[in-house]
Amino acid sequence: xxxxxxxxxxxxxxxxxxxxxxxxxxxxxxxxxxxxxxxxxxxxxxxxxxxxxxxxxxxxxxxxxxxxxxxxxxxxxxxxxxxxxxxxxxxxxxxxxxxxxxxxxxxxxxxxxxxxxxxxxxxxxxxxxxxxxxxxxxxxxxxxxxxxxxxxxxxxxxxxxxxxxxxxxxxxxxxxxxxxxxxxxxxxxxxxxxxxxxxxxxxxxxxxxxxxxxxxxxxxxxxxxxxxxxxxxxxxxxxxxxxxxxxxxxxxxxxxxxxxxxxxxxxxxxxxxxxxxxxxxxxxxxxxxxxxxxxxxxxxxxxxxxxxxxxxxxxxxxxxxx
Amino acid sequence: xxxxxxxxxxxxxxxxxxxxxxxxxxxxxxxxxxxxxxxxxxxxxxxxxxxxxxxxxxxxxxxxxxxxxxxxxxxxxxxxxxxxxxxxxxxxxxxxxxxxxxxxxxxxxxxxxxxxxxxxxxxxxxxxxxxxxxxxxxxxxxxxxxxxxxxxxxxxxxxxxxxxxxxxxxxxxxxxxxxxxxxxxxxxxxxxxxxxxxxxxxxxxxxxxxxxxxxxxxxxxxxxxxxxxxxxxxxxxxxxxxxxxxxxxxxxxxxxxxxxxxxxxxxxxxxxxxxxxxxxxxxxxxxxxxxxxxxxxxxxxxxxxxxxxxxxxxxxxxxxxx
Amino acid sequence: xxxxxxxxxxxxxxxxxxxxxxxxxxxxxxxxxxxxxxxxxxxxxxxxxxxxxxxxxxxxxxxxxxxxxxxxxxxxxxxxxxxxxxxxxxxxxxxxxxxxxxxxxxxxxxxxxxxxxxxxxxxxxxxxxxxxxxxxxxxxxxxxxxxxxxxxxxxxxxxxxxxxxxxxxxxxxxxxxxxxxxxxxxxxxxxxxxxxxxxxxxxxxxxxxxxxxxxxxxxxxxxxxxxxxxxxxxxxxxxxxxxxxxxxxxxxxxxxxxxxxxxxxxxxxxxxxxxxxxxxxxxxxxxxxxxxxxxxxxxxxxxxxxxxxxxxxxxxxxxxxx
Numbered sequence: 001x002x003x004x005x006x007x008x009x010x011x012x013x014x015x016x017x018x019x020x021x022x023x024x025x026x027x028x029x030x031x032x033x034x035x036x037x038x039x040x041x042x043x044x045x046x047x048x049x050x051x052x053x054x055x056x057x058x059x060x061x062x063x064x065x066x067x068x069x070x071x072x073x074x075x076x077x078x079x080x081x082x083x084x085x086x087x088x089x090x091x092x093x094x095x096x097x098x099x100x101x102x103x104x105x106x107x108x109x110x111x112x113x114x115x116x117x118x119x120x121x122x123x124x125x126x127x128x129x130x131x132x133x134x135x136x137x138x139x140x141x142x143x144x145x146x147x148x149x150x151x152x153x154x155x156x157x158x159x160x161x162x163x164x165x166x167x168x169x170x171x172x173x174x175x176x177x178x179x180x181x182x183x184x185x186x187x188x189x190x191x192x193x194x195x196x197x198x199x200x201x202x203x204x205x206x207x208x209x210x211x212x213x214x215x216x217x218x219x220x221x222x223x224x225x226x227x228x229x230x231x232x233x234x235x236x237x238x239x240x241x242x243x244x245x246x247x248x249x250x251x252x253x254x255x256x257x258x259x260x261x262x263x264x265x266x267x268x269x270x271x272x273x274x275x276x277x278x279x280x281x282x283x284x285x286x287x288x289x290x291x292x293x294x295x296x297x298x299x300x301x302x303x304x305x306x307x308x309x310x311x312x313x314x315x316x317x318x319x320x321x322x
Numbered sequence: 323x324x325x326x327x328x329x330x331x332x333x334x335x336x337x338x339x340x341x342x343x344x345x346x347x348x349x350x351x352x353x354x355x356x357x358x359x360x361x362x363x364x365x366x367x368x369x370x371x372x373x374x375x376x377x378x379x380x381x382x383x384x385x386x387x388x389x390x391x392x393x394x395x396x397x398x399x400x401x402x403x404x405x406x407x408x409x410x411x412x413x414x415x416x417x418x419x420x421x422x423x424x425x426x427x428x429x430x431x432x433x434x435x436x437x438x439x440x441x442x443x444x445x446x447x448x449x450x451x452x453x454x455x456x457x458x459x460x461x462x463x464x465x466x467x468x469x470x471x472x473x474x475x476x477x478x479x480x481x482x483x484x485x486x487x488x489x490x491x492x493x494x495x496x497x498x499x500x501x502x503x504x505x506x507x508x509x510x511x512x513x514x515x516x517x518x519x520x521x522x523x524x525x526x527x528x529x530x531x532x533x534x535x536x537x538x539x540x541x542x543x544x545x546x547x548x549x550x551x552x553x554x555x556x557x558x559x560x561x562x563x564x565x566x567x568x569x570x571x572x573x574x575x576x577x578x579x580x581x582x583x584x585x586x587x588x589x590x591x592x593x594x595x596x597x598x599x600x601x602x603x604x605x606x607x608x609x610x611x612x613x614x615x616x617x618x619x620x621x622x623x624x625x626x627x628x629x630x631x632x633x634x635x636x637x638x639x640x641x642x643x644x
Numbered sequence: 645x646x647x648x649x650x651x652x653x654x655x656x657x658x659x660x661x662x663x664x665x666x667x668x669x670x671x672x673x674x675x676x677x678x679x680x681x682x683x684x685x686x687x688x689x690x691x692x693x694x695x696x697x698x699x700x701x702x703x704x705x706x707x708x709x710x711x712x713x714x715x716x717x718x719x720x721x722x723x724x725x726x727x728x729x730x731x732x733x734x735x736x737x738x739x740x741x742x743x744x745x746x747x748x749x750x751x752x753x754x755x756x757x758x759x760x761x762x763x764x765x766x767x768x769x770x771x772x773x774x775x776x777x778x779x780x781x782x783x784x785x786x787x788x789x790x791x792x793x794x795x796x797x798x799x800x801x802x803x804x805x806x807x808x809x810x811x812x813x814x815x816x817x818x819x820x821x822x823x824x825x826x827x828x829x830x831x832x833x834x835x836x837x838x839x840x841x842x843x844x845x846x847x848x849x850x851x852x853x854x855x856x857x858x859x860x861x862x863x864x865x866x867x868x869x870x871x872x873x874x875x876x877x878x879x880x881x882x883x884x885x886x887x888x889x890x891x892x893x894x895x896x897x898x899x900x901x902x903x904x905x906x907x908x909x910x911x912x913x914x915x916x917x918x919x920x921x922x923x924x925x926x927x928x929x930x931x932x933x934x935x936x937x938x939x940x941x942x943x944x945x946x947x948x949x950x951x952x953x954x955x956x957x958x959x960x961x962x963x964x965x966x
């Protein structure tokens with residue numbers, strides 16, 4: 001299987017073969033995914049929420065790191081495409097018998113798998129796996145360390161497009177732990193690719209990577225300055241382990257300076273929308289009145305996430321005719 | 323969605339929308355479930371044990387408390403209705419990330435779920451969830467703390483009706499740990515609703531709630547007195563934790579006074595049937611010769627339990643035309 | 645249900661009813677399974693890898709002992725036959741509530757199961773279960789203690805037949821921990837039944853059962869002597885717990901004397917094939933250059949394993965017309 005060595009998720013016709021990262025994903029491929037997802041939003045609102053696009057295909061959810069929430073979204077997406085789904089929590093299994101990740105994966109591939117949805121704590125693990133599987137198997141990155149979580153980034157831009165239509169006039173703010181967030185990284189890549197002219201990152205200096213400006217974003221330490229006149233407020237989940245570490249005094253301390261409250265949101269545009277990848281820490285990164293308020297699109301993000309995963313699976317399998 | 327505030331499992335037409343409790347479930351709705359289950363007994367005896375009543379529907383088994391046995395019955399029932407089933411053991415997942423139950427459930431609902439089968443250690447949790455989901459989602463209580471386990475109660479009365487036909491002439495004895503048993507509570511509600519004139523509870527004083535007589539039942543401390551001339555002997559599972567506690571000396575001690583042996587059963591009517599919700603502690607609440615004897619209907623209860631769950635799911639989904 | 649008391653896996657017409665052991669499985673039944681599997685290899689290479697042979701049937705994977713790898717092969721095989729599959733990890737469930745294995749199984753049987761795939765740490769557990777289920781339920785042994793792992797033995801001989809065609813001219817060597825290996829035992833039975841004239845076992849004296857010669861095999865302590873001119877090199881997995889025990893100095897020590905390297909393999913026939921049941925300990929029982937080399941058929945074994953399990957399930961269910 002010839003894959004572009006600089007971008008091993010595309011085949012020689014420039015079509016999506018794996019989904020590993022939004023970094024380097026061309027705008028037309030990204031738009032193809034968003035357009036396909038649009039049609040799947042319709043399917044999930046039907047009475048019979050099923051299409052036969054992956055009938056007779058075997059999708060393996062290979063989770064080296066536990067994440068019930070993410071696994072569930074891929075499982076339901078695959079089942080609505082009529083695939084057979086196998087869930088594998090590998091931490092509890094073969095690798096404990098001393099087998100390497102590549103042997104485990106080669107073994108599963110030999111079962112005539114069609115698709116691997118991979119989550120792993122190590123950055124780059126899905127790349128390594130994609131490099132070693134045969135041409136009939138498609139790999140989807142469901143989160144690798146701090147690196148990427150591309151379907152999350154795609155559902156975020158899908159949500160933004162749904163409410164704001166045009167990226168070329170948008171001002172987007174991403175708030176919180178930029179340093180450890182694969183969500184932030186995926187969003188920045190996706191928004192830039194789709195032509196968003198102004199992306200701001202907001203957070204305490206300890207949680208902003210020093211080289212972030214190279215991605216073309218603006219850095220704000222002050223929340224209200226950063227939120228001024230933005231169209232999109234993208235909050236990030238603050239990992240508990242960070243709150244206990246030396247990078248941050250406490251969740252309450254973070255909330256005081258960076259929590260999205262009604263009052264903070266008031267400096268954004270009146271029709272600004274608020275995103276959060278979930279699960280939320282209410283009272284840490286976001287106030288309940290905002291999370292449950294009229295500007296919140298947090299639950300629509302979840303719904304759109306199913307459609308995005310259905311779109312990605314159909315496209316890599318070559319079964320999408322848009 | 324308008325639901326009767328006094329009985330939030332019924333819609334404005336008095337139809338079953340959620341199944342939360344047998345307490346307050348009208349007799350006609352209860353009979354509708356039993357009649358539907360009758361037809362599903364036929365389906366489960368066919369060669370192809372599948373009907374398309376829930377095709378394209380997504381059923382989420384949300385188990386905040388582990389119970390392989392109960393989860394399996396709902397999973398097999400949903401699959402035989404052709405639903406897509408997602409199993410979620412939530413204790414191991416998001417709530418450990420500090421997310422509230424309602425946020426977890428709102429998130430799953432946003433995945434276009436059609437049905438939540440909920441088990442939770444806290445009484446009332448399924449009510450709380452039912453109150454917060456949208457009108458397209460149906461909640462089925464699969465056991466909440468000591469409170470209710472309505473499908474168990476329904477399969478018990480289904481089994482009794484199957485063997486005894488008419489409730490209005492029956493004498494039923496429930497034996498064991500009435501205090502901690504949601505099974506006992508569900509049975510009493512169901513039997514009373516269906517017109518059973520005489521319900522007896524039998525057990526040591528420490529395991530009988532002091533206010534039980536308000537439910538219209540008779541209390542017996544002596545097993546043989548209580549079993550005299552009954553048509554139905556409903557044994558309860560004795561939780562291990564009770565046996566170790568101060569309420570009860572030991573399993574052997576319990577067996578000596580309240581264990582159902584052939585000799586104890588001899589005082590009931592000759593054609594009395596014996597029920598047990600499982601899993602059994604042989605030699606504690608029941609003797610093996612009774613459990614495996616001709617009067618035992620313990621395994622038929624399990625079979626009927628699948629039919630009952632298929633009936634409840636079809637009815638709440640609005641796909642049952644009886 | 646009449647089953648041959650000397651061989652309780654066959655019904656009165658000599659047809660496969662359960663698959664419990666390769667010991668005593670007649671050659672014609674074994675060949676029927678291999679021939680059926682041949683046709684399923686075709687199915688698994690199709691675009692839609694599904695046939696409706698078990699549609700509407702309920703297959704329960706009852707794993708009293710954890711094995712993600714084996715469970716996955718049965719799960720994918722059953723799903724490709726269109727069965728409904730229920731996975732049960734029983735160690736974590738009812739038996740911890742004090743219920744016996746037979747009560748657990750009777751309970752599952754009452755849910756109108758069609759097939760039980762059973763793995764248990766105790767030798768003979770699948771026999772015991774087969775003896776107690778009704779005539780409509782078929783039991784497949786997925787590994788019982790040190791005793792048998794019949795589908796593994798079948799996939800091994802399927803693989804050998806695939807590459808070598810004729811058993812009657814073959815020389816096969818099995819290397820490693822013969823004493824604790826159910827794989828070795830299953831292979832010896834299958835090869836003998838199919839007419840293989842020369843089977844050698846190779847290993848340190850501490851890992852060879854003293855009565856092994858009664859099975860008609862030859863014993864070698866020296867690897868190179870044993871491998872001389874063989875057609876098939878069947879390596880066994882060395883269990884970690886053995887390496888730590890008194891039977892074996894260490895993994896490195898084992899590798900020095902019994903590890904299959906290119907150099908050791910050179911004394912076998914030039915077209916000899918190398919098998920391993922997985923998961924491999926590279927650098928203990930096998931060198932990576934052999935495992936990944938041109939003579940290795942380790943990954944084809946996995947593929948054929950799915951076809952074998954589809955064959956066994958179809959045949960015991962009575963739905964195979966070969």
